Structure formats: structure tokens, C-alpha cells
Amino acid sequence: MRSQTAPPRAARVATWLYFGLNGFAVGMWVVHIPSIEHAAGISHPTLGLLLLVLGGAAFTGMQVAGPLVDRLGQRRLVPAAGVLLGIALAGPGLATNWWTLGLTLILIGFGNGSIDVGMNAQAVVVERGYPRPIMAAFHAMWSIGGAIAALIGAATLRAGVPIEVTLGVAGALCIVIALAASRFLIEATTDENDEPAEERAKPPGKLVWALGGLAFGLMLAEGVANDWAALHFRDILGTSVSTAAYAYGAFAVAMTVGRFLTDRVAAVVGPAAIVRWGAAMAAVGLTIVIVVPWVPVALFGWALFGLGLAGGVPQLFTAAGNLDPRAAGALMARVVGLGYVGLLAGPALIGGLAHWMPLNIAFILPLVLCVLTFLGGPVLKSRS
Template sequence: MTELSPPQARTVARRARAATWIVFALNGFAVGMWVVHIPVVERAAGISHPALGALLLVLGGAALAGMQVAGRLADRFGNHRIVPVAGILLGVALVLPGLAGNWWTLALALLGFGFFNGSLDVAMNAQAVVVERAYSRPIMAAFHAMWSIGGALASVAGAAVLDAGLPAVVSLGGTGLLCALVVAVAGRFLLATPAASAQESTVDERKSPPARLVWLLGLLALAMMLSEGVANDWSALYLRDGLGTSESTAALAYGSFAVAMTVGRFATDRVAAFAGPVAVMRYGSALAALGLTVASASPWVPLSLIGWAVFGLGLSGGVPQLFTAAGNLDTRASGALMARVVGVGYLGLLSGPAIIGGLAHFMPLNVTFVLPIVLCLLGVIFAPALKPR
């Protein structure tokens, strides 16, 4: 292969960065469009809320499986090849829930959607690590901010198509087609990663990262993502039921959290370049614990909203730094390592709502928030695990 000159290498890296931004945004948009269509799909399938909850667990399980498969395939064939394949298949799978007419067809649809969404999640994060290496400075958090922006745009677009009365199969199908086409084009500009050779597959195990370090990163990802899930699922409910606000005011709790998290992710890369990933995790986790403490203890709505915003700001940098750390533990198995850490973290996102809901049967909702506060403090204690190696 011809070696690129420094200007050419910078141009290739910039194009790969833009392409990866687009993939993250489109993934956030696709997931967001599915989320806003959940009530419509539930009615069309003729299922109850408990049945929907069970099927969403099917989606989560399929996503976990997709992460593990994609991680190994990314190491074997290169994540630049897996990203467009997973993105195109996700676009195809997105239309399937709109076609479901009963519980079992919806289950099959969610199996496909979950599997390919999990596959794309791991593959695009692995590509983001490669692009970040090319830049030689932190840029991971901005990719995650683009995912959030994609989700926000989906909430607006979804509301518009639902208000217009478009059938779910049309709006989800159109979104899927858009995602498939754009990801296919963006995939041409991703940075190539070498496929694993037979020799590399037999590398001395003693050179592999310690298993306990991989699981520690996974535990921290679980802690951060479970805490994020608390805001996603319980912040508005707490303001409505705990502080007696209206539905519209209660919605500001999640809004303040989400906006602060997105802004924080755009700022995190500069902070990480200056202070390092350990500081981002340590002080961000401490800030998140403080914010949630204020949000859950304050009897005043404005102060509680500030607390939710501080909570989002504190959490904004942790997960991107964890994914970067996992992807750089061993470049020979970056995808598989990323899949483990992302998969364990995803368990937190899935289990968090159920855990908090179960605890809320025995204690006030704001008291259950002690759990995510303690989990954030784990980020303070174990932040040195992110030290570059």
C-alpha cells in the first residue's frame, strides 16, 4: 500500500471522522424513530403493556447477541466492513415492526432490529476508536453527542409523521431506507482496519489485557449506563409524582438532563485532551453524584431541574472514555473487547428501569436514587482503570 503524505493522511482522517459522525447520528435517528412509534406498533400488534415489556427484553437480548457477534467479525474482517453491512441490515430491519400484526411477528421483528442495532453499535464504536487514533487526540465523546442529536431529531420528525397520520410501515420504512443508503455511502470513507491473520489469532495470551481489567471497565460502563437509564425512565415521573408538577413541567427534567449531556459530550473531548480520561471519569462521576443528590433531595422544582442538568453534565464524558479505553486495550482484539464492555454496560441500561421500579414498591422513588448515586461514586473510586496503557 502506498504511504500517504501527512496532508493526505489528515484529509483521509477528516473524511472518516465526518462519515463516523453521520453513522452515529443515523443510528440515533433510527433508534429514536422506533421509540416514538412504540405505542403505534403496540396497538397494531394487539398486545398488552406487560407483553410489550417482555418483547422489549427480546430486543435487548438480541442486541447483546449482535454486539458479541459483531465484535468478533470486526476483528476478523475489519470494522470498516462491518459498519456498512450492519447499518444496511438495520435499515432493512427497521421496517419490520411496522409490519407486525401480532405478538410473534413483532417478536421476530424485534429480534432482527435488536441484533443489527447491537451489531452496528459495537462496529461504529470500534471504528470511532480507530479514527481517534488517527487524530492522536480525544474525539470519541463528540461521536456520542451526534448519536444524541440524531435521537433528538427523531423525536421531532416522529411527532410530525405521527401527527400527519402516516402508517408506521411508511415512516419506519422511509427511515430505514434513508439509513441504509446514507450508511452505504458513508462506509466508503471509513478508515480501513487490517483483518486478523492466523498468526495474530495465536498471539501469546500473556500479552492480552488482564481479564479483571476488562470486567472492571464493563462494571463501570454498567454503572454509568444504569445511571443514565434512571434519568431516561424516571426523571419526569419523579417530578410529576414526587414534586406534584404538571406533565409538561415534568418533561423538563429529562429535557434538562439530555441537553446538558449532549453539550457536555461536545465539550468532553477538549477536557479529556487537557486533563486525561481518568480525571474525566473521576470528577464527572462526582459531579453526577452531586447532581442526582440535589435533584432527588430538593423540594423546589427549579433546583431539582438544575440537579438533573448537573447529573447529565457529569455523566456525559464517562461512557465515551470507557469505550476508548476498551478499544485500546489490545488492537488485535479491539472489537471483541469493545463488545464485552458495551454488552455489560447495556445490561445496566436494560436492567436499571426494572431495578428502580422494584425498589419503588418498598420506598419513595427519590430514595431509590441512592443506588445510581452509589454507582456514580464507583466511577470516582475506580477511575484509574482508564489510565492509558
């Protein structure tokens, strides 16, 4: 039995909006990083330390939001996190030194981590009202939000709009969307779990960490592509800067398209197959990137890499949220948090390895993790 305060279709649209809001907010910050660095008068090393602070705040937000989702409910936490993120987004444009920027990044990170867990938990609840998987499309909306931010940010920077105005308006838009969409969210209820009592009593701890480990590997690989795809083209294949941008573009477009396609495929083959064979596809794509010196083929490799990674993480988040509806937020916080650690760690690890070996050889690390994900993918069948 379910007790819902809004039709699943309305909740689905609202959840789309929250994913798009999150991607848009993150994208607006990323696009303006060079301008903000200059306005705050900080160096690259200082910026690097502040980005670590942002990452730490996001991880903290995830771990705090998980139990709060279970205690306060998603209809309270998700809009509150969206409002916090919107307010914080205006901060970097007003920062004048390292510590004011650091304070705003703590708020951005905490808000981003909180809404990340909350909206994924809401997506799991909404998905239960549908006869087929719909999680991957929510993650595709995150990518769409980021793309919109990139276009708007580029246009406003080109037009000379002050960054404090752009980020202030963007933050206000996030607040409006967060509040307007809140009335359509639905709550999970413990009576949704129709499993026998003895099955519900089994502790999901080991399975949670297994799912988190898989999320860590896949998101580490994604982080590598985000930060190093263009540099691979420029430094290893010797392309121009403009051509190098196509490497990340191929990866990002393929991942977004793949996320829109994943749900229908998952309905036929199941989540374990999506994780396993997606990881295998990603491994093949990255192998092409590592060994092939020709730009068109390497471009295909990056696209195949993105397509392979597209569907795995949404399946892992869904599995975590369905382990125990009574503690879905806390369980999901572990998996999302471990994945986020991988996303942050990947670029840094590759950067360290690149001091000792060519960049393409350093890509063997995410390749190995993709292979391990293929081998560990059947863990999802244990909860099917």
C-alpha cells in the same frame, strides 16, 4: 505505521453519520412504540416482554459483532449492520400481532447491537489519527440523531402519516447512509501498536472487566434518568405532565452539550479525570434530585446529572478499544455489552425498589454507583 484507505477527516465524518444513523433508527422506533403497540393489538405486559427480547438480541449482536469486527474488518461489518438495522426498522410498522412484532424486534436488536460495537471500534481507529480525543463527539451525534427522530416522528404522527410509511422511509434512509458512508471507513492494522512485545503480551482480561464494570454503573445511571426523570417530577414533586417532561429534557440537553465539550477537556485533564470527576458531578446532581423538593433546583440537579455522565462512557470505550488493536472488537464488545446491560437493568431495578420506597430514595442506587465509579476511575491510568 498506518495503512489507511481514506483520510482520517473523511472517516471521521462517516463515523459521525453512523452514530447519527444509529440514534435516528432507535429514536424512530421509540417514538412509535405506542402506535405500534395499538396496531399489533398487544398489552403492556406483552410489550414489556418483547422489549426484553429486543434487549437480549442487542446484547447477542454485540457479542457476535465483536469478534467479526476483528476477523472481517470494520469496513464490512459496520455498513452491513447499518443495512440490517434499516431493513429491520420497517418491520414494526407492518407487524399485526405479537410474534411478527417479536421477529422484527429481534432483527432490530441484533442490528443495533452489531452497529453499536462496530461504529465504536471504528471511532477508536479514527481517533488514533488525531492528536486529541474525539470520541465523545461521536456519542453526541447519537443523541442528535435521536432528537431528529423525535421531531420527525412527532410531525408525521401529527400529520396522520401511516407508521408503516414513516418507518419504511426512515429505514430506506438508514440503508442509503450506511452504504454511502462505507467507502470512507478505515481499517485498524496490528502494526499500529508501538508498545514493546512484552507489554503487548500481557492479558488485558482483568482491565476489560474493570472497564466494563464502570460502564455498567454509568449506563445504569443513564437508564434511570431516561425512564424515571419525568416520573420523579410528576410523582414526587407533584408537577403536571408537561412540566415533568422538562426533567428529562434538562438531562438530555445537558448530556448532549457535555459530550460536545468533553473531548477538549479530556485532551487537557486526561480520561481518568473525566470519568472520576464526571461521576462526582453526577453524584452531586443526583443528590440534589433526591433531597431538594423545589422544581427549579431539582431541574438543575437533573441537568448536572446529565453533564456529569456525558463524558465517562466514551472514555471507557476508547480505553477498551486501545487495549489490544488485534482484538479491539472483541474487547470492546465486552465493555459495550456490560454497559448495555446496565442501561437495561437500571430502569427495572428502580421500578422494583419503588414498590418498597419513595422514588427519590430509590435513586440512591445509581448515586452509590456514581460514587463507586469515582473511586474506580483511576483504573484508566493503568493503560495511559
